[in-house]
């Protein structure tokens with residue numbers, strides 16, 4: 374399990390439908406809206 378950096382929810386990597394790569398790392402999200410928020414400003418989230 375990894376943490377959704379937006380909402381803090383635990384996400385199963387293998388089942389995660391939403392992910393983004395930022396600075397060589399893969400981040401997983403619970404929902405498309407969390408992914409969108411991350412994609413808008415990843416530097417603010419990390």
Ligand SMILES: [Zn+2]
Pocket residue numbers: 377379380381382402403404407
């Ligand atoms: Zn989320």
